[in-house]
Amino acid sequence: MRIVIMLTYYQSERLELRILKPDSSSAVLDFYERNRNTLEPVEPLRPQYFYTITYQSRNLTWEYNAFLKSKHIRYWMFRKNSNIPIGCVCFSEFQGGAFHRCMIGYKLDQTATGNGYMQEAIAFLLPLVAKHYEMHRFEAMVLPENESSIRLLEHLHFVREGYLHSFAQINGQYRDHLLYTYIVPDSSED
Template sequence: MKLFSTERTDVYLLTLDHSTSFQRFLLDNRANFAPFEPLRNDEYFAINNISDRIRNALLDYEERKCILMVFTLKNENEIIGSINFTNFIFGVFQACYLGFSLDQAYQGKGLMYEALKGSITYVHDNYKIHRIMANHLPDNLRSNKTLSSLGFAKEGYAQSYLKINGQWQDHILNSLILPE
């Protein structure tokens, strides 16, 4: 289901129709993403496991807990990036977490910025989220630059925050405050 388009991308809700293309995206970028993610075994990349994760994410989407998106170049089918808004909290907090990844072949072209900008607007308009939090490894300069260009502000430094690539690693904590 297409959610919206930007000048150069089409952004979709991640559904079971994307299972094979999403698997290809993950496999093609396995080595590239490894330094920034938890350890992944071969089972993680199996199509039945990917389909199960998508099914579970769709259940959470229906309950307004998250929205997982993928994007392609405009009018194309190959997934080149993913954007995840997770752990929605409503009430007095109105916040969520953002995660994103881009195929290594498309980095440095502003496509992630473009898709994220539209996605943030979509989440703000449809979920009335006030705070989006996004954290990254201290040496992940690309994520730092992308988040900064979108208006995210550094809010802190968390030691031994997440177990990434098999090791507990520090993270820079960032957030974007959206108008009411």
């Protein structure tokens, strides 16, 4: 078996993918403030202090430590040679044992949509996370009306597996979600 070590920095064709530390909290705060009107309707309610440097610094500290412990990974996306984040891809809720699964989530700056950036980032990261964490299954939960996210997942060979009634509290209300899964191809022939 080959061991793959996850790095804090990768480059894909057009993107830099970075695990951020607290010194990037102002850039992350700017991302959330810039996209507040787009993200708030499709995410859990955020406390008002979410939109502060202190909160983002503490969150980046927690995320970095969770990355070091192989518990949670959030890669922030940047166009090459830019220090302005345009989105992120998050892998969480890792489960081993008989399951070898995790959840994937993502968000993209409203000004960066339609360029294939998220597809590029996820296509780049999926095989790395699959190898490093020995994942068999990735799960994504999507609001049924989020057509662009559904298209993205299907293009990446995720398959719709179910309908989750009243699954998660989004913007203060429990909402139905679609369950999409990606099964990692068998690599036993490698």
